[in-house]
Amino acid sequence: MDLATLNTPQREAVTHVAGPLLVLAGAGSGKTRVITFRIAQLLKTGVDPRHIAALTFTNKAAGEMRERVGEILGNKSQANKLTMGTFHSLGLQILKEERKALGFPRGFVIYDTSDQLGVIREILRRLRDGDRRYDVKAILSRISLAKNSFISPDEYSIGEGDEYDEITAEVYGKYQSALKNFAAVDFEDLITEVVHLFENNEDVRARWGAKYRFLMVDEYQDTNRAQLMMIRALISGSNNLCCVGDDDQSIYSWRGADTGNILGFEKMFPGAKVVKLEQNYRSTPNILEAANAVIGHNTDRYGKTLWSAHKPGQNITHVIAPDPGIESRFVAQEIDKMCKDEQWSWKDFAVLYRSNLQAKGIEEEFREKQIPYKMFGGQQFFERKEVKDLIAYLRVSLNPRDEIALRRVLNYPARGIGATTVERLTSFAAGHQMPLWNGIVRVGELDGIRPGIKSAISEFTELINKLGIAIESGSPVVAQTRDLMEKIGLIDDLRSAAPSNKAAQQRIDNVEAFLASLGRHEVKKPGKSALLEYLRNLSLDSNDDEDKEVGNSVTMTTLHGSKGLEFPVVFLIGWEEELLPHARTLMPQAMDIMDMDHVADVSEERRLAYVGITRAQKVLYISRSVARIVRGKQVPRTLSRFLTEIPSELIDERDIEDELQTPVEAEELSSFFANFASQLDD
DNA sequence: GTTGCGTTTATTTTT
DNA sequence: TAAACGCAAC
Numbered sequence: 001m002d003l004a005t006l007n008t009p010q011r012e013a014v015t016h017v018a019g020p021l022l023v024l025a026g027a028g029s030g031k032t033r034v035i036t037f038r039i040a041q042l043l044k045t046g047v048d049p050r051h052i053a054a055l056t057f058t059n060k061a062a063g064e065m066r067e068r069v070g071e072i073l074g075n076k077s078q079a080n081k082l083t084m085g086t087f088h089s090l091g092l093q094i095l096k097e098e099r100k101a102l103g104f105p106r107g108f109v110i111y112d113t114s115d116q117l118g119v120i121r122e123i124l125r126r127l128r129d130g131d132r133r134y135d136v137k138a139i140l141s142r143i144s145l146a147k148n149s150f151i152s153p154d155e156y157s158i159g160e161g162d163e164y165d166e167i168t169a170e171v172y173g174k175y176q177s178a179l180k181n182f183a184a185v186d187f188e189d190l191i192t193e194v195v196h197l198f199e200n201n202e203d204v205r206a207r208w209g210a211k212y213r214f215l216m217v218d219e220y221q222d223t224n225r226a227q228l229m230m231i232r233a234l235i236s237g238s239n240n241l242c243c244v245g246d247d248d249q250s251i252y253s254w255r256g257a258d259t260g261n262i263l264g265f266e267k268m269f270p271g272a273k274v275v276k277l278e279q280n281y282r283s284t285p286n287i288l289e290a291a292n293a294v295i296g297h298n299t300d301r302y303g304k305t306l307w308s309a310h311k312p313g314q315n316i317t318h319v320i321a322p323d324p325g326i327e328s329r330f331v332a333q334e335i336d337k338m339c340k341d342e343q344w345s346w347k348d349f350a351v352l353y354r355s356n357l358q359a360k361g362i363e364e365e366f367r368e369k370q371i372p373y374k375m376f377g378g379q380q381f382f383e384r385k386e387v388k389d390l391i392a393y394l395r396v397s398l399n400p401r402d403e404i405a406l407r408r409v410l411n412y413p414a415r416g417i418g419a420t421t422v423e424r425l426t427s428f429a430a431g432h433q434m435p436l437w438n439g440i441v442r443v444g445e446l447d448g449i450r451p452g453i454k455s456a457i458s459e460f461t462e463l464i465n466k467l468g469i470a471i472e473s474g475s476p477v478v479a480q481t482r483d484l485m486e487k488i489g490l491i492d493d494l495r496s497a498a499p500s501n502k503a504a505q506q507r508i509d510n511v512e513a514f515l516a517s518l519g520r521h522e523v524k525k526p527g528k529s530a531l532l533e534y535l536r537n538l539s540l541d542s543n544d545d546e547d548k549e550v551g552n553s554v555t556m557t558t559l560h561g562s563k564g565l566e567f568p569v570v571f572l573i574g575w576e577e578e579l580l581p582h583a584r585t586l587m588p589q590a591m592d593i594m595d596m597d598h599v600a601d602v603s604e605e606r607r608l609a610y611v612g613i614t615r616a617q618k619v620l621y622i623s624r625s626v627a628r629i630v631r632g633k634q635v636p637r638t639l640s641r642f643l644t645e646i647p648s649e650l651i652d653e654r655d656i657e658d659e660l661q662t663p664v665e666a667e668e669l670s671s672f673f674a675n676f677a678s679q680l681d682d
Numbered sequence: 683g684t685t686g687c688g689t690t691t692a693t694t695t696t697t
Numbered sequence: 698t699a700a701a702c703g704c705a706a707c
Contacts, residue, residue, distance in 0.1 A: 057696040088697050112697080187697050222696070255695065355693050377695080411683095418683065540697060560694050582693055608694085631692070632698045 001040050001072045006033070013275045014038045016242070017045075020269035022220070022262070023244040026306045027291070027614035028282025028566065035218060035244055036065060039082065040072040042214055049081035051213040053234070056086055057222060059541055065218070083212065087227050088540050091190035094197075098204055102197055104185075107399045107532055111179065111186045112539045114388070116140055118404040119182075123174045124167075134167055142168040143175060147188040148226040148256050150195070181435065183401045191226040198233040209236035220245030220265075224256040228268075241269065247302050248295050251560055251608050263300060280306045280614075282566050284313025287620050290646045291613040297645050298603045306614075315652045318643065319623035322657050324361050324574070327625050330656050331571050332365035334621070335554060338569065346372050350555040350567040352612050354580045358573060359556055372553035377561040386494055386507045387514045391535065393484060394477075397468035398532055400437035410440070413493040415456045421449060425457075463487060471528050478519045485511075559608045562615050570616035572609075575624045575640040581605035609642040 003011055010030060013023045014037045025031035035054070043049055056062045062084045070079035083090065092110070095102065111119070120136050120143075128134070142164065146156055153173035157165070179186060185193065198205040215235050217223065220243035223231070235241045247262045266272045280288055288306045295301070321327035331351060338344045351362050356377060366373045389412055395405035411417040428446055429439025443449065443457045463484070470480045485491060491508060498504035521534045555567065559580075574580065581602050613620065622643060627636050 059697090061696085086697065110697095113695085190697080219696080251694080252696075254693085255697095357692085414683065416683085558694065560696095563696090579693095584693060629698070 001037060001044070003037070003041075006030075006037065007279050009275050009277050009279075010034050010037075013242075013277070014041050016273060016275075017042070018240055020239065020265075020272035021242040022265045022269075022272055022274045023242065023277060024274065024302050024304060025244050025246055025277045026280060026304050027246065027249065027611070028280045029277035029306070030279075030281055031218075031244055031277065032065070032068070034277065035216060036068040036072055038242065039065075039069050039216065043069075043073060043078055047214060049078050050083070051211075052216070053083035053090070053212040053214070054216040054218065055090060055231075056084070056218045059086055059089070061218060062086060062089075086540065087223075087230065088187060088190045089537075091194045091230070092536065092540065094194050094208065095185070095190065098197055101201060101204060102193065105183045107183065109182075109184050109395060109399055109402055109405075109532075110190070110536050110539045111182075111184045111404065113140070113187070115184070115404045116186050118407070119175055119178050120171055122403075122407070123171050123178065127170060127174070128167075134164075138164055139168050139171055143172050144188050145256050146172065147192050148224045150192065150226070150229075178403075181401065182403050183399055184404075188226070191230055195226055195229045195233065198230075205233055205236065209233060209238075211237075213238045214240045215242070217241070217243045218245070221247050221250040221259065221262045222252050222257045223261050224258050225261075228258070228261050239269075246304075248298070248304065248607055249563060249611055251563065251604060251611060253604055259300070263302070274302075276302070276304055278304050278306055280308045282617055283308060283614060284310050284618060286313045286315060286650050287613060287616050290316055290620075290650050291610055293647055293650075294606060294613065294642050294645045295610040298606050300603070313618060316646065316650055317619075317621045318651045318653045319621055320653065320655045320657075321623060321625045322627065324358075324625045324628050326656065327573060327623050328361035328365045330659075331362060331573065331621075331623065332369050332371060335569075335571075336369050336371060344569065345552055346554050347550050347552045348568040349571070350557070350562065350565070350569070350615065351571045351573060352557060352559050352562050352615065353573050354559055354582055354608070356558060358579070362556060362573070366554065366556075372551075373556050374550050374553045376555070376557040384510050386490075387510050390481070390485070390490070390511060390514060391538070393464070393467065393488075394471075394481065394531070395535060396437075397464050397471060398528070398535070400464065400468075401435050403436050406437055406440075410460065413488055413490065415460065416453050417456060417460070421453055421457075424449060471531060474527060476526070477522055477531055478515055481515060481518065559612045563611055566615055566617055568617045569619040569621075570612070571621045571623065572612045573623050575609075575622050575643050576628070576637040577640055578630075578637070580609060580640050580642065606642060609640070 003014065006014060007030075010033065013021065013034050016038075023031070023034060025034065039052060039054065042052060054062070054065060056065065066079050066082060066084045069082065070076040073079060085093075095104065095108075099106070099108075117136050117140055120139055124134060124136065124139075146168075153169075153176055156169045156172050179189070198208065212234055215231065215238075217231060222245070231241065231243075243262070243265065245262050247259060250257060250259045250262070253259060261268075266274065283291075283306075285308050288308055292305055319327070319330060321330060335346075335349050338349075339346060351359075353359060353362075359375060363373070363375065365371075389408060392405040392408040395402050396409060400406065407422070410422065424446065425439050425443065426436060428442075429436045432439065440457060441461050443454055446454075449457075467480060467484055471477060490511070494507045494511070495504045498507055518534070521530070525533070555565070557565075559572075578586065582605060585602060585605055624639055624643070625637055627634060629635070
């Protein structure tokens, strides 16, 4: 480790030891180096690794950080003793260790977003049976924000709120007690319960406050209020806090991130030192100048000016296309050409867009031209319903109170227990004030359920009980799971339910991949409590196996998904008003659904534009269409305001109206007529 | 319990 | 425009 390889502000940050420090790390300014060097430096000066904690937002980031510290030190075992993980994993660790003080049950489970939505749907069903359709996600979003702001169900005001506040106020309290009844905690609880515990139990707070003498936080601009409280408690014994982030790259306020945390750092932590990392090692000066110009239009920022020692580089190409089809074709054609004529390869390129919708046209063109690509984002992971179903069986057998998991598998695969039966069971259980599971077990006492269904229910409970007992007694879990799959005919069901053979095989592969992962874990740590642990971590790790390995292919992702990545050549597509900035942030009715306190504003959209521009190392294209079909109607489009914020001397304009000699294809003709017809409709 | 049809609705998604 | 969803009919 050679401190001389760092620039002056980097070195300042690395060698800072005591007291609060905020490192404002511009895009491409060597942030990771600073964090890892600083940890290594602390260790070198004799700090015990068990006294250092570093918090990130992803497990991947934490893992990479640990690895790099190990490399710098040439000492892996030192690095392994560091506390490095996500806010949520540290929260979980604390909750586990303090389980008794909290009064949590032994096998409490973690509810992920889809479980949370399930809870709310269930409550809504009972509260407003079919009365109206509510946007369940909007309600969840409000509950999450309330929890993260430490607003209790009682305090949740109905006063001047809109109708969503009313329904949320009704649901919130029920939601909390449901989680308690199900022996579950949600993502928010992993942070807020820790904070509550620290507030209510001075001994516990003092113990944890003394445990970490140095705390580091990465991506600090994305922290929310609850996370800030957790940070404050954790450093209460030392005050040695180092936060690294970039206020200009704060793009998750809609998820509850509070930019006030970074902007108010000095007020919150008196005596704080602030270091700005402005030298950029990634992009050409032209690209940086454009980025600086755009972000300069935002107020409420610390203010940084990125600079580079590189040569100016080429101008940005502003591509004007008649419509998105031609825009896409241009992107594909240009990438193809550059790959053939010059020494670029596929992996050097990225196409970035505001919304996933925009990816479709690009994808089509890539397929047509046989350009290899990898798409990130979207819903890939959520789609693994088959895996979640299987996991739900394991969850129920470990914890029959887990009602969401129970409901998920009660009639899956179909065994004749329909909605009516489930409703009967639910009200029976509710009438006796017992968990749904107990009601199901005592189905014999219920009249009016057909004997066939009753026996199906008994078979089901027996199935779960047996699995539970087998796991309890230490029988190998993978073997037991396979046995279960056999009994319930899971594979057959996947085959028959899938729309195609290929899809069926994919689903079976997913299940197999899960079993393999379960097996790997079991070899290392067998037993029931290890399984519980595995399942808990699973919900905190969702993206782990689908990491951003590109191989040699073009990357396609959203602007959000691109944060932290870099590419030699970047295409930013669809720079039009109402796409970037997105219409939802421009329209007042966006307030309907979004939380009043978190209405996305144009400055966050501008930060997204900034993130996009700063992904590019050498070559940057920004494209837009003059017209596009929106909601089935052809509409003219105006260029994004952010494009006009880039000084024109940095831009070469390229109108491709006639440039691409496109063969007139049947498809185009038909779309022409479709547009023509839709215009006639008006 | 499944299928099909008509209706509705269209950001972003680290845990 | 298209895909996702709810509801009604089988």
